[in-house]
Amino acid sequence: MSTVAETPATRTSKVVLEKTVVKSWKAPIALGIFSVIAIVLFGIFGRSGTTHFRISTPDDLIQIPDLHLPSDLTCWILAVVLVGLAALAAWRVQVAAKVPLWLTIIFTIIFLFAFLTWAAAGALIPIPGLLIGAVSLSVPLIFGALSGVICERTGVVNIAIEGQLLAGAFVSALVASVTRQPLAGLVAAMVAGVLVSFVLAAFAIKYIVDQIIVGVVLNVLVAGLTGFLFSKVLSPNETLLNNPPRFDRIDIPILGQIPIIGPVLFNQTIIVYIMYLTIAAVAYALFRTRWGLRTRSVGEHPHAADTVGIKVNAMRFWNVSLGGAIAGFGGAYFTLGSVGSFTKEMTAGAGFIALAAVIFGRWDPIRATLAGLLFGFATNLQSVLGVIGSPVPSQFMLMLPYVVTIFAVAGLVGMSRPPAADGKPYIK
Amino acid sequence: MKLELRGITKRFGTLVANDHIDLVVEPGEIHCLLGENGAGKSTLMNVLYGIYKADEGEILLDDKVQNFAGPGDAMAAGIGMVHQHFMLIPVFTVAENVMLGHEPTHFGGSLDLAKARAKVREISDRFGFDVDPDAVVEDLPVGVQQRVEIIKALSRDAHVLVFDEPTAVLTPQETDELMLIMKQLKETGTSIVFITHKLREVREVADRITVVRLGKVVGEAKPTASNEELASMMVGRAVELTIEKGKAKLGDPALVVEKLSVIDPIGQLVVNNISFDVKAGEIVAIAGVQGNGQTELVEAIMGLQPRVRGGISLDGRQLVGRTVREILDAGVGFVPEDRNVDGLVSEFSIAENLMLDRANGAPFAKFGSIQLQTLSDFSTEKLSEFDIRAQGIGTLAGNLSGGNQQKVVLARELSRELHLLVAAQPTRGLDVGSVEFVHTRIVEARDAGVPVLVVSTELDEVVALADRIAVMYRGGIVGIVPGDTPRDVLGLMMAGEAPRGSGKAA
Numbered sequence: 001m002s003t004v005a006e007t008p009a010t011r012t013s014k015v016v017l018e019k020t021v022v023k024s025w026k027a028p029i030a031l032g033i034f035s036v037i038a039i040v041l042f043g044i045f046g047r048s049g050t051t052h053f054r055i056s057t058p059d060d061l062i063q064i065p066d067l068h069l070p071s072d073l074t075c076w077i078l079a080v081v082l083v084g085l086a087a088l089a090a091w092r093v094q095v096a097a098k099v100p101l102w103l104t105i106i107f108t109i110i111f112l113f114a115f116l117t118w119a120a121a122g123a124l125i126p127i128p129g130l131l132i133g134a135v136s137l138s139v140p141l142i143f144g145a146l147s148g149v150i151c152e153r154t155g156v157v158n159i160a161i162e163g164q165l166l167a168g169a170f171v172s173a174l175v176a177s178v179t180r181q182p183l184a185g186l187v188a189a190m191v192a193g194v195l196v197s198f199v200l201a202a203f204a205i206k207y208i209v210d211q212i213i214v215g216v217v218l219n220v221l222v223a224g225l226t227g228f229l230f231s232k233v234l235s236p237n238e239t240l241l242n243n244p245p246r247f248d249r250i251d252i253p254i255l256g257q258i259p260i261i262g263p264v265l266f267n268q269t270i271i272v273y274i275m276y277l278t279i280a281a282v283a284y285a286l287f288r289t290r291w292g293l294r295t296r297s298v299g300e301h302p303h304a305a306d307t308v309g310i311k312v313n314a315m316r317f318w319n320v321s322l323g324g325a326i327a328g329f330g331g332a333y334f335t336l337g338s339v340g341s342f343t344k345e346m347t348a349g350a351g352f353i354a355l356a357a358v359i360f361g362r363w364d365p366i367r368a369t370l371a372g373l374l375f376g377f378a379t380n381l382q383s384v385l386g387v388i389g390s391p392v393p394s395q396f397m398l399m400l401p402y403v404v405t406i407f408a409v410a411g412l413v414g415m416s417r418p419p420a421a422d423g424k425p426y427i428k
Numbered sequence: 429m430k431l432e433l434r435g436i437t438k439r440f441g442t443l444v445a446n447d448h449i450d451l452v453v454e455p456g457e458i459h460c461l462l463g464e465n466g467a468g469k470s471t472l473m474n475v476l477y478g479i480y481k482a483d484e485g486e487i488l489l490d491d492k493v494q495n496f497a498g499p500g501d502a503m504a505a506g507i508g509m510v511h512q513h514f515m516l517i518p519v520f521t522v523a524e525n526v527m528l529g530h531e532p533t534h535f536g537g538s539l540d541l542a543k544a545r546a547k548v549r550e551i552s553d554r555f556g557f558d559v560d561p562d563a564v565v566e567d568l569p570v571g572v573q574q575r576v577e578i579i580k581a582l583s584r585d586a587h588v589l590v591f592d593e594p595t596a597v598l599t600p601q602e603t604d605e606l607m608l609i610m611k612q613l614k615e616t617g618t619s620i621v622f623i624t625h626k627l628r629e630v631r632e633v634a635d636r637i638t639v640v641r642l643g644k645v646v647g648e649a650k651p652t653a654s655n656e657e658l659a660s661m662m663v664g665r666a667v668e669l670t671i672e673k674g675k676a677k678l679g680d681p682a683l684v685v686e687k688l689s690v691i692d693p694i695g696q697l698v699v700n701n702i703s704f705d706v707k708a709g710e711i712v713a714i715a716g717v718q719g720n721g722q723t724e725l726v727e728a729i730m731g732l733q734p735r736v737r738g739g740i741s742l743d744g745r746q747l748v749g750r751t752v753r754e755i756l757d758a759g760v761g762f763v764p765e766d767r768n769v770d771g772l773v774s775e776f777s778i779a780e781n782l783m784l785d786r787a788n789g790a791p792f793a794k795f796g797s798i799q800l801q802t803l804s805d806f807s808t809e810k811l812s813e814f815d816i817r818a819q820g821i822g823t824l825a826g827n828l829s830g831g832n833q834q835k836v837v838l839a840r841e842l843s844r845e846l847h848l849l850v851a852a853q854p855t856r857g858l859d860v861g862s863v864e865f866v867h868t869r870i871v872e873a874r875d876a877g878v879p880v881l882v883v884s885t886e887l888d889e890v891v892a893l894a895d896r897i898a899v900m901y902r903g904g905i906v907g908i909v910p911g912d913t914p915r916d917v918l919g920l921m922m923a924g925e926a927p928r929g930s931g932k933a934a
Contacts, residue, residue, distance in 0.1 A: 018697045018903070289538050290531045297517050297528050304515035307479070308529030308580075309500025420518070428479070 027099040031086035031107055038082045038111060042075035042118040047391070049122035057128050061257040071121035078114035082107065119390040130384050131264040131377075136338055138376025139275055140165055140347070143330020144354025145361065145368040146282050147193075147323035152363055153286065154319035155299035157423040159215025160200050161327050162351025163222035167192040168331020170226040173342035174234070176244035182336050185244055186271070186329060193328020194321050196222060201320040205313050208425045219351070227344045234342060242341045247271060271329075271337045278326065283365040295319055299419035302426040312426045327351070356405045363418060378404040429490055429506055429587035429619055430455050431476075436485035438471055445471040447643040448485070453588065458610060458620045460630045462649075463640035464662055464859045465830065469623045470512070472640075473590050476621075477509050478502040489588070500529070508581025512593040514573050516580075518566035523548050525565055526580045551579045555612060570719070571602040578609065589613060590621045595629055599717050600887065600919030607633050625662070627655045663860045671867045674875070676895045679708025682879040683729075683848050688738035690724045698724045700903035701738070706848070706879040711870065713894035713911075714883040717922055721903040722883045723765060726852045729881070730762055731755045742848055756785055759847030763837055763854050765883070767830075771837040774826030778818060779807035781825045782840050806843075814839040815865065831862030838869055849873050852883040867892060887915060887922075 051074070053067040085107045089099045116125055144161040151158035158164075168189035176185025200218055203209040234242040247269035255266040286292040294315060297305040302312045335342050353375050361368025378401040386394050431453040438446040445468045453459040463469045474480045476487060478496030487494045489505055496502045509515075516525050527544040534540055548561035557575045565573060574594060581589055591610070595603045610620055610633055624630060630637055630651065637649040639661045647661055659667045683706040690699035699721045706712045714722050727733045729740055731752045740747040747755055756762070764770035772781050783792045783803055791802050807821035814835045818828060825833060834854070841849065851870060855863040870893060874880050884890050890897055894911040899921040906921045917927055 018700055019695050284538075289536070290533050291537055293520075293524060293528060293531060293539060297520070300519055301515070301517045304517055305528070307477070307499045307509070307511065307515045309498060309503055310529055311498075 023093055023096060025090075025093055027104065028086060028090040028093050031082075031089050031104070034107070034111055035079070035082040035086040038075075038079040038114055042114050043079045046072045046075050047118060047121035048072050051117045051120050051122070052124040053116075054124060054126045054128070056259055057263050059257060060259045060262060062259050064259055066124075069117060071117055074117045075114055078110055078117070081110055082114070085110070119385055119392065120388055123388040125384070125388065128260060128263050130380060131260070133380035133384065134373065134377035135264055135268070135272070136376070137379045138372045139272055139333045139337065140330040140350045141354045141357055141372035141375055142275055142279070142369050143333070144327050144351050145357040145372045146278060146365055147327035147330070148355055148358035149361070149363055149365050149368050150282065150286075150295070150326070151320050151323040152358060152422050153299045153419055154295045154316050155302060155419060155421045155424065155426070156201070156204055156316055156320050157211045157215065158197075158200065158320065158323055158327075159212055159355065160196055160218040160222075160324075160351075161354050162347055162349065163215075163219040164193040164196045164324050164327035165331035165334070165347045165351050165354075166219075166222050166226055166345070167196050168328030169334040169346055170229070170331075170342050171328075172332035173242055173244045173335035176336055177241050180245055182245050182247050185336050186332050189328045189332035190325040191328070193324040193326070193331065195324070196328070197321045197324025200324070201317045205316050205320070205425065208427065211423055211425075223345055226342075230342060230344050238341075244335055244341065246340050247336055269337050271333050274329075278329075279365060279369050282326075286365060296419070298426075299421055302421050302424075306426075306428070316426070327354075353401065353405055359418075360405075375401055375405060430488075431507075431588045431619055431621070432488040432491070433472070433476065434486050434488065436472060436475055436482050436487075438468075438475055438480055439483050444643050446475065446482075449640070449643075449645055451638055451645070453619045453621055455587075455619050456614055456617045457635045458614055458622055458633050460634035460637045461621060461623045461640060462625065462627075462630055462637055462658065462662055464625055465857045466859070467640045467662075468643040469640055470592060471643075473509065473592055473621070473623060476502065476590065477507060503529075503584050503586070506585060506587040507590065508584060508586025508588070509590045510574065510577045510581060510592065510594055512596060514570075514577055516565045516573060516576060519564065521562050521564055522559055522568075522576050522579075523561040525576060526561075526583050530584060547583050548579055551582050555609060570597045570717070571599070571605070574598070574602075574606070575609075586618070588619045588621065590623070592623045593625075594622075595624065595626060596885075597718050599922040600915065601923050603629065627658050630658065631655075659860065667860050667864075671864065671871065671892055673871050673893075676711070676874065677709045677877070679710075679877060679879075681705040682708045682743055683881065684739070684741045685729075686739040686741075688725070688728060688736065688740060690721070690728050690733050691735040691737070692724070698903050699728065702900075702903075702905045704898050704905060704908055706881050708879050709874055709877045710895045711874050711880040711882055711893050711911075712896050712898060713890040714881065714898050714900055715887065715890040715894075715918060715922060716885065716900035718885045720900045722885075722900055723852070725900070726762075726765070726850055726881075726883055729755075729850055730760070753788075759845055761841035761844060761846045761849040761878075763834075763841055763849075763851040765852035765856065767833050767837050772825045772833055775824060777822045777824055778811070778816065778828075778836055779803050779821040781836050782807050782810055782821075782843075784840065786840075786844070810839040810843060814869075829859075830857045831859055831865075834858055834862060834866060838866060842869065842873060846873065846878045849878050849880045850883075851880065853885065854882065855884075855886070855889060863889075887918060890918070891915065 049071050051069050051071045055064045055067065085103060089103055092099050144165055147161055147164065148158050171192035172185035172189035175188035176182045196218055200214055203214040204211040249267055249269055252266040256262045286295065294305065294310050298310065298312050298315045306312050331347065334346050339346065354372065357368050357371035357375060360371035382397040382400045385392070385397055390397065433449060433451040436446050436449045437444070449472055461469050471480065475482045478499045478501050487496065494505055496505070517528070523541060523544040526548050532540040532543040545561040548559065552559045557579065559572060559575055559579065565576060568576070594606060598606060607629070610622065614620060622633065634651045637651060639646050639649060639658070641662060641664055649658060649661060685705065686703050687701050688699055688703070689697050689701050692698045704712065714725065716722055724733060728736045729747065731747065731750055736748055738748070742758055742760065745758060747758065768774060773784065786792050787798070792799055804821060811818065811821060816832050816835045816839065818832060825836060828836065854866050854870065858866065870880060870882065882893050896908055896911055897913060897918065898908045899906045899918060901922065901924040906924060907927045909917070909927055921927055
């Protein structure tokens with residue numbers, strides 16, 4: 001019999017199976033289609049004139065002059081670059097290599113720039129304005145996505161983000177109007193989100209009802225309830241009940257004067273600053289703390305977590321509640337941060353886009369935040385282009401954020417692996 | 429630490445899984461709990477570990493009565509468990525897995541990974557495990573994963589260590605190493621409960637043996653007892669451990685697998701360029717430790733794998749690229765490795781399960797409607813022919829015992845005209861009596877001239893059935909050897925070492 005010391009080294013080394021290459025033409029084909037669109041639309045049906053890009057706001061420390069580009073020529077050059085990138089991707093696949101992520105990102109950015117140059121020929125695009133609006137629209141998406149990340153990492157699919165956002169928006173408007181205290185509105189929004197979560201958690205975890213169904217039903221319930229209360233209670237008493245004080249923007253000295261990112265990131269309401277802290281806190285807590293380790297273990301392999309003494313269902317219950325609080329907080333941004341009053345179904349699907357951001361962000365708080373920003377940008381681009389009068393019909397532009405969502409989730413993420421026990425109830 | 433179980437009783441509905449079980453494990457003793465699958469061993473250990481609550485009886489550690497509300501309490505009291513299905517989080521590192529549940533932290537709950545790593549290294553060095561604390565568990569071979577489980581238990585100062593069927597996933601060499609580890613642990617004063625149904629292992633390490641049958645302790649045995657004695661205690665009657673098998677009457681090669689590769693979704697070659705054939709009237713067994721490509725090979729033959737390269741031909745007809753239906757129609761009988769997932773619909777009756785893959789035409793269906801009379805006659809006949817113990821043909825498959833379920837699967841597959849029989853893990857989880865039955869049927873099929881491909885991780889089964897043995901390791905075939913090849917040679921092959929000599933004998 002062999003002794004332990006004689007264990008062949010190969011036994012303890014990693015199992016490495018031989019790899020073969022499955023050529024995936026998905027990426028080059030997608031890039032190819034977009035290059036063709038670029039050539040046809042921006043090149044052949046190009047628009048003459050000059051496109052102006054404004055880069056600085058008047059308050060910036062360093063003023064960068066506006067950029068003036070001849071639309072036609074710029075579009076042609078960019079279209080050729082795009083074709084080159086698509087060809088590069090095709091070549092990579094041909095020699096059995098992967099299409100790197102940076103290539104897709106560069107392609108996207110250049111395509112976007114070409115599109116802007118084309119759509120705004122003869123007009124001016126205020127870059128800071130475009131980005132400020134994008135951040136603004138992303139705030140609820142990011143809070144929703146963080147909520148989704150926590151819930152799904154713990155093993156519960158939170159479809160009810162939409163409902164939690166809406167509940168947060170409604171309650172914060174009501175409470176802030178009555179108390180005249182926006183902070184009270186924020187706290188109330190969190191409570192509202194938690195209450196929605198309690199229902200989700202109780203049904204999904206305790207009574208093992210299908211999580212998707214409970215989530216969808218909750219969304220419909222919250223939409224119905226807030227809609228009813230809005231038209232019967234809030235609307236007749238508009239000034240008293242639906243007139244919340246809004247948070248003022250706080251300009252952070254020095255940081256706020258940095259060109260482009262200063263006004264975009266550091267001249268915002270308190271909700272946005274709290275968002276930065278929340279992102280950092282969730283990212284840190286999830287990967288560096290005892291709570292995070294346990295949360296992830298419960299979402300990956302609840303039985304294993306149970307055998308080391310972790311109370312799986314209690315852990316899930318409180319994490320879903322925490323997720324509800326975060327989403328509810330995000331909902332308050334609709335009423336206390338941007339719009340200023342509650343309107344019926346004002347979240348308009350933001351919760352579902354947040355859910356897409358969770359998947360696009362591969363269940364990682366930082367990536368989900370970036371995905372949220374991307375979706376916010378797409379939404380704002382549509383409205384900015386509407387204002388400056390783009391040649392694309394506005395109905396088509398309205399689809400933009402959703403098209404981006406579909407492309408992002410379906411094509412560009414590639415293989416992503418959700419937590420193994422995501423959406424599966426744990427029954428002892 | 430001394431462990432004592434007194435009169436443990438656990439019921440699930442009307443089923444009594446444990447019936448007044450008494451067990452004493454002395455400090456520094458390896459105590460084997462021997463019994464068939466379903467005898468109640470695992471239930472008993474789950475009671476001990478606080479996962480189930482006993483209906484009656486008590487657990488004593490060093491003569492103090494314990495009250496476990498959950499696994500956390502059991503662990504705190506010094507009980508550790510190495511589970512049959514490892515309780516490890518695949519995407520976590522070794523250190524993270526070991527620390528989970530009792531994490532060392534800095535202020536504010538942030539993890540102290542350095543401390544956890546040091547702990548893993550310390551235990552790992554103490555036993556010569558050679559485990560890297562930063563390796564991700566899913567990348568590790570099962571043998572190493574098991575060591576991580578042991579480290580996990582030891583890091584909580586376990587004084588009683590329960591090994592639940594630990595050798596099921598190991599190569600014979602890894603099993604030998606585990607035996608050594610157990611002896612090492614025993615030296616340090618740890619009490620060990622070793623649950624198994626493999627007689628050889630019991631006799632090698634046990635200090636005492638307790639045999640369990642149908643939820644009851646049926647007696648104690650000494651490690652010096654013979655295999656036959658232990659087996660008959662376990663089963664309750666005399667058992668034939670070897671089956672009668674005449675010499676194979678070989679025909680032409682029927683199933684020919686040529687340069688077959690199967691590619692998984694992330695581009696790994698889970699089956700890597702293998703070639704072999706199975707002749708008419710021959711049993712070829714694919715041996716190997718679980719997870720070395722056997723499952724994917726079988727799925728490729730059955731047309732269940734999307735990315736297959738190379739050729740699989742049966743009687744000269746190419747099977748690659750055909751649908752499962754076409755492959756079944758070509759006369760391939762299939763006993764899948766997990767009967768509850770792929771073999772049966774547990775909410776269907778025995779009769780419905782018996783026609784499951786033949787429901788699309790005569791004689792069971794005409795003009796789209798099921799011929800109930802034909803089905804009923806057929807099922808009644810098969811029920812007696814295959815000795816399926818059930819109230820009737822209307823009994824739901826899910827309510828049958830494992831052995832009877834497997835008989836239903838066999839009855840279905842063997843009652844067609846077969847040109848090939850593929851049996852994957854045909855006796856997994858079956859009692860000894862059913863194993864005999866299944867083996868006899870497989871040999872009968874062979875003697876009727878059907879080529880048979882058996883895939884098994886149990887060396888006993890491979891040796892009992894095979895005319896030739898192909899050993900798979902990491903997707904490739906290490907070698908194809910005659911059926912009477914000694915076990916130690918097969919064991920080495922299962923660890924990837926090619927047999928001496930040509931390697932492609934027989």
